Amino acid sequence: MTASALFDLAITILFGALVSGTPLLFATVGEIFSERAGVMNLGIEGMMLVGAMSGFAVWFNTGSLVLGLIMGMALGGLFALLHAFITITLRADQVVSGLAVTFLGSGLSSILGQPYVGQRTPEPITLTLPILERAAVEQLVLVAVGLVFAPLAWYYVNRTRPGLNLRSVGEYPSAADSLGINVNRTRYLYVIFGGVMSGFGGAAMSLVTDPGWVDGKTSGLGWIAVGLVIFASWDPLRGMWVSYFFGLLRRLPLDLQNPALPLISTAHNPTLGRLMDMLPYLATILILIIGSREALRQRLGAPAALGTPYVRGERGV
Amino acid sequence: MNLPGTAYRLRIETRSDNPGWMGLVSSVLGVVLALIVGGFVLRAAGANDPIVTYREIFKEGFGTPADWQAGVSALLTSSDCPKGQLCFGPLSDTLVKASPILLTGLACIVAFRMKLWNIGADGQMFLGAWAATGVAVFLLPKTTDRAVMLGAMALAGILAGLAYGAIPGFLKARLNINEIITTLMLNYVAYKWVEFFVVVGPWSIGDFESTGRFPTPATWPRLTEYARQIPITAGLTAHPGILLGIGAAVLLAWILYRSRWGYEIRVIGNNPNAARYAGISLGRNILLVMALSGALAGLAGMNEVAALRELNGRLQRGYGFTGVIVAWLAKLNPLAAIFVAFLFGGLLVGTKLIQPQGIASMLQGVILFVVVGTELLFRYRVRLEKAEPVVAVAAETGDVP
Numbered sequence: 001m002t003a004s005a006l007f008d009l010a011i012t013i014l015f016g017a018l019v020s021g022t023p024l025l026f027a028t029v030g031e032i033f034s035e036r037a038g039v040m041n042l043g044i045e046g047m048m049l050v051g052a053m054s055g056f057a058v059w060f061n062t063g064s065l066v067l068g069l070i071m072g073m074a075l076g077g078l079f080a081l082l083h084a085f086i087t088i089t090l091r092a093d094q095v096v097s098g099l100a101v102t103f104l105g106s107g108l109s110s111i112l113g114q115p116y117v118g119q120r121t122p123e124p125i126t127l128t129l130p131i132l133e134r135a136a137v138e139q140l141v142l143v144a145v146g147l148v149f150a151p152l153a154w155y156y157v158n159r160t161r162p163g164l165n166l167r168s169v170g171e172y173p174s175a176a177d178s179l180g181i182n183v184n185r186t187r188y189l190y191v192i193f194g195g196v197m198s199g200f201g202g203a204a205m206s207l208v209t210d211p212g213w214v215d216g217k218t219s220g221l222g223w224i225a226v227g228l229v230i231f232a233s234w235d236p237l238r239g240m241w242v243s244y245f246f247g248l249l250r251r252l253p254l255d256l257q258n259p260a261l262p263l264i265s266t267a268h269n270p271t272l273g274r275l276m277d278m279l280p281y282l283a284t285i286l287i288l289i290i291g292s293r294e295a296l297r298q299r300l301g302a303p304a305a306l307g308t309p310y311v312r313g314e315r316g317v
Numbered sequence: 318m319n320l321p322g323t324a325y326r327l328r329i330e331t332r333s334d335n336p337g338w339m340g341l342v343s344s345v346l347g348v349v350l351a352l353i354v355g356g357f358v359l360r361a362a363g364a365n366d367p368i369v370t371y372r373e374i375f376k377e378g379f380g381t382p383a384d385w386q387a388g389v390s391a392l393l394t395s396s397d398c399p400k401g402q403l404c405f406g407p408l409s410d411t412l413v414k415a416s417p418i419l420l421t422g423l424a425c426i427v428a429f430r431m432k433l434w435n436i437g438a439d440g441q442m443f444l445g446a447w448a449a450t451g452v453a454v455f456l457l458p459k460t461t462d463r464a465v466m467l468g469a470m471a472l473a474g475i476l477a478g479l480a481y482g483a484i485p486g487f488l489k490a491r492l493n494i495n496e497i498i499t500t501l502m503l504n505y506v507a508y509k510w511v512e513f514f515v516v517v518g519p520w521s522i523g524d525f526e527s528t529g530r531f532p533t534p535a536t537w538p539r540l541t542e543y544a545r546q547i548p549i550t551a552g553l554t555a556h557p558g559i560l561l562g563i564g565a566a567v568l569l570a571w572i573l574y575r576s577r578w579g580y581e582i583r584v585i586g587n588n589p590n591a592a593r594y595a596g597i598s599l600g601r602n603i604l605l606v607m608a609l610s611g612a613l614a615g616l617a618g619m620n621e622v623a624a625l626r627e628l629n630g631r632l633q634r635g636y637g638f639t640g641v642i643v644a645w646l647a648k649l650n651p652l653a654a655i656f657v658a659f660l661f662g663g664l665l666v667g668t669k670l671i672q673p674q675g676i677a678s679m680l681q682g683v684i685l686f687v688v689v690g691t692e693l694l695f696r697y698r699v700r701l702e703k704a705e706p707v708v709a710v711a712a713e714t715g716d717v718p
Contacts, residue, residue, distance in 0.1 A: 042497065082686070086690050090690050090692075092690055092692050093689055093692070096645060096685065097690075100682050100683075100685035100686040100689060101682075102682075103638065103642070103678055103681050103682030104682030104683060104686065106682075107676070107677070107680070107681065108358065108679050108682075109675075110675025110678065110679075111675040112361075114675075215675070220501070220502075220504075220505050223498065223501045223502070224502075226498055227495070227502070230495055274512065274513045274517050274518070275513060278505070278506050281503070281506050282502070282506060284498065284502045285488075285494075285498075285499050285503070288499065289488065289492060289494065292492040292494050293492070
């Protein structure tokens with residue numbers, strides 16, 4: 001194998017990692033917004049599934065990718081609104097409500113998505129780039145959106161006035177309240193935003209990065225996103241890097257099947273390939289272990305008010 | 318904020334008492350509301366009339382009063398069920414389904430009592446099923462006494478689940494790592510693990526993706542084996558697994574309400590800081606409770622393979638998640654979980670044949686939503702009152718407007 005062929009292969013694998021990590025990026029950064037505002041939403045998996053299913057269904061019936069993505073965002077946002085109502089207005093437990101979002105989302109997407117299982121998928125427009133043999137335009141655009149979105153999100157959270165309000169609501173809601181920030185309204189806003197991004201991530205998955213709909217399409221990606229938020233210590237930029245890393249991990253079993261790879265190819269060893277499927281899940285646990293040591297050393301922590309509803313005049317954080 | 322178009326507003330105040338009837342109300346309300354919402358979804362998905370569908374689910378899951386009546390009279394006269402059908406068939410199937418649900422529900426109850434969110438009962442169950450299979454098929458001889466064999470399988474299932482539950486427990490206790498994520502990730506690892514053994518790996522027979530039929534001593538005795546003595550039991554697959562679940566529920570209730578350890582668990586669940594000041598070790602209890610939770614789920618796995626009589630690629634996922642809802646609907650009461658698990662067993666059996674699939678999962682989601690949403694009623698009193706000028710309210714209560 002020549003050096004240039006190896007280089008091409010590396011580029012292909014890296015681009016694959018960016019592509020498969022991008023839906024995860026949107027979900028992770030969306031959840032960072034929600035948790036920065038003080039509301040944990042464990043429903044990402046459900047919202048992604050609903051987004052993926054509805055996006056695919058809309059594309060299937062209208063032929064428009066954009067409409068499909070918008071539909072995914074809308075339904076993700078709608079589910080997040082439900083979570084926001086239960087946890088912010090009704091002050092219920094965020095963990096249980098988030099689980100309910102996931103149950104509901106996976107059940108509904110399974111029921112309503114049945115006609116679309118195994119249907120034809122969007123035909124990508126491919127073009128040839130100097131360094132990339134075959135690239136789908138949609139994937140390039142999606143990756144570019146992700147690459148712009150995460151730094152913007154970082155800037156918004158850390159360097160702007162509304163971002164400051166967002167953080168204050170999650171860290172010290174009563175102080176934010178006394179400054180005239182409407183705590184619950186702010187929380188509603190960012191919980192819904194998180195849901196919209198999850199729905200977008202799901203729709204991007206079923207339409208662009210891994211086209212098609214099957215039951216349980218996201219296979220735990222939403223849960224991985226919840227873990228990545230913790231590892232990213234609620235920082236959108238770190239969330240972006242770690243999402244791409246997980247994109248790489250998810251593709252690894254596929255990439256290693258490439259017989260062109262010297263030595264480590266699993267093409268002749270399917271058993272190993274099966275065990276490699278465990279990798280993203282084990283890696284999530286591993287990075288949480290690494291992250292926890294770092295958190296102890298640097299005294300990083302979750303937003304102080306994460307998980308607690310805000311009631312004016314009641315003792316809280 | 319006034320309700321739109323009226324001079325009234327909702328006032329939510331903290332409740333100091335905690336009436337016991339509200340738990341029942343919110344659970345029943347949850348189920349009823351879930352059925353209504355589910356009806357709309359069914360209609361949207363193009364199914365039959367929702368009422369017809371629900372009646373069908375009930376009939377499939379529990380049977381009809383006419384069947385029961387015929388069954389009882391056949392039992393008294395010790396004759397066959399008339400018309401050749403199974404009088405207690407649906408009830409028997411429901412009991413079979415209810416046993417793993419009850420055990421995973423109990424696993425969730427003990428963890429949730431301490432606000433430990435063990436969402437990994439599914440994975441712990443899979444590992445329990447895997448370990449019990451290993452003992453039954455590869456460790457003990459085929460001719461082992463049935464009681465010894467089942468006992469050894471149960472022990473293996475319990476130990477495997479215990480170890481698998483202790484991992485996230487240890488990580489939580491030592492490094493304060495979020496147990497929701499770890500238990501969930503371990504679910505997927507367990508699925509892949511079992512898949513590896515029976516689909517591609519060393520335990521499958523030929524291309525069958527299965528360990529093959531267990532030797533008879535490694536299977537639960539079924540009611541139908543007594544058809545010669547009691548004709549009515551012919552064809553019924555009910556097995557003693559449900560008794561195992563009920564026994565575990567009673568034991569867990571005793572631990573929680575009557576033992577010192579259970580008291581510690583409840584104190585930690587209600588107020589970890591108070592527990593710490595009282596000298597209760599948080600870390601030790603986190604580890605122990607996660608281990609117990611995993612052990613119960615592992616037992617569910619053993620129970621499932623002993624009922625299925627083989628381990629194959631189709632071992633059903635999702636019992637652990639149903640367990641979460643059972644726990645919540647039972648208000649974390651182990652004895653109430655027996656009843657709820659029976660209901661959910663019926664739901665799963667009843668929806669098995671009904672299109673579209675996924676309806677059980679959706680109904681479960683709605684139930685959980687309503688139950689958790691109405692928890693507000695426990696902690697707060699919701700009142701409709703006439704809106705007054707803000708100044709007057711402030712003067713009365715001393716609040717800053």
